Amino acid sequence: MRSVRLFSKKKRTNTLKTAHGPAERAEQLPQALTGNLEADVAQVRETFRHDSDVVFRKIMMTASTSIPVMLMYIEGLTNTELIEESMITPLLEQKKDREPQSPLGEVKGRLASSNVTAVRDFESCYRSLLAGNTLLLIDGVAEGLALHSKSYQERGITESQTEVLVRGPRDAFTEVLRTNTALIRQRLRTTDLRIVSMEIGTRTNTDIAVVYIDHLAEKQIVKEVFERLKKIEVDSILESGYVEELIQDETFTPFPTVSSTERPDAVAGKLLEGRVAILINGTPFALVVPSLFTEFYQVPEDYYQRSDYITLLRILRLLTLLISLLGPSLYIAITTYHHEMLPPTLLISLYAQREGVPFPAFVEALIMEVAFEIIREAGLRMPRAIGQAVSIVGTLVVGLAAVEAGLVSAAMVIIVAITAISSFVIPAFNMGVAFRILRFPMMGLAASFGLFGVTIGCIVLSLHLCSLRSFGVPYMSPMAPFNINDQKDNLLRVPMWDMIRRPKLLNHADKIRESDPET
Structure with a gap:
């Protein structure tokens, strides 16, 4: 029998209902696009009527006939140079001696953007705009295109201010989610690395990435992480502390049961032990679960020194x-x-x-x-x-x-x-x-x-x-329950060549870090 025991679904559901209101809300079907350009644009204008940073730009695309299209984006969230070069310029070009195509096919054939997503309702349109994408609507087509044009305004990758080391990497996470996932990718160049994205927060729609290594992370733990995240029903997630409080096992304890770090090397090391990391857009602090008591008096530098x-x-x-x-x-x-x-x-x-x-x-x-x-x-x-x-x-x-x-x-x-x-x-x-x-x-x-x-x-x-x-x-593992093999990296730290096995309670599939040099 495995030692991992997860919370029951009923218990977690009841906890979140009590803290955040009923989990079941009346679901309303989103209003679909009509295909009438003027009517659809009027609906979008009405929604953002008080917002001066939303830009509407109408273009007459010349093909076999003139096709009116509308580009919409939010200044400050988008890269205007990218919009001009890869969207507006191709749409205004005169294309001759081409076989006639449908308006949607003609637009897709001209766009240079590699990341295009179809949107069919107004709710998806609004979320695409607010995420920093450019929305393109075509007259006579009841389907819009969300074009990738995000402008990443971020501070540079600098040294961590809260986790200072004598020896080790100097880079730390930033507030941009994709930069953080790239820092992990640079260290873990394996096809088994999984980065699953989702959004939490009914008003903020905060991007969250769940990161783990397939075949190393316990499937039960990964499943539990996704279940707890999906049960979060709040209107805003502004920092990783919001998520930490909503997914932790025990609320009434002074001890943290979810660890946080802004060091990519620390996250990579935990992932290789079979843990799961949660990265939240807008904060440099990543969450790592499960977390044990012994980890809180250890630092990443413990593996860089003798x-x-x-x-x-x-x-x-x-x-x-x-x-x-x-x-x-x-x-x-x-x-x-x-x-x-x-x-x-x-x-x-x-x-x-x-x-x-x-x-x-x-x-x-x-x-x-x-x-x-x-x-x-x-x-x-x-x-x-x-x-x-x-x-x-x-x-x-x-x-x-x-x-x-x-x-x-x-x-x-x-x-x-x-x-x-x-x-x-x-x-x-x-x-x-x-x-x-x-x-x-x-x-x-x-x-x-x-x-x-x-x-x-x-x-x-x-x-x-x-x-x-x-x-x-168990929070006190590997001391309680006691495991002799895991004592090699508990209070003591044996040489790296002797740390052959991964933590027992965190991994049951791939237990061996490296082959035994004596065999």
């Missing part, structure tokens, strides 16, 4: 993860309830620092943690030129002033500072946020029950993590 060095860094990251969660809690518990655990000299020093402090250790930690979160958020939202300086200066000034005023002890400032720095070591921002949130209830348990409370909190947290799933895959 294995022994990366193993040391992974242990360091896991240690800082524990410090960011338990640092203040352990200090509160030990100084409040378990004095016997400290050496006498250290205990005397701590009590000497706390002699003039009016608050218990829990209130001290709470004040400093809240103050630091405010400073961190302020530095993040301010302009970059001054944001970093404000964060550093604000932290130093607040910490020093709080100690001199006797509100907190110097030891507490050190503990909070180490905890905050440790949270920055966690590579994934959303996982770092999860541990920042959980830090406060852990502090409350430590203040109430000491180390017993911290232990209870860790047990509850472990049980919660083991109960989570990401698209049917």
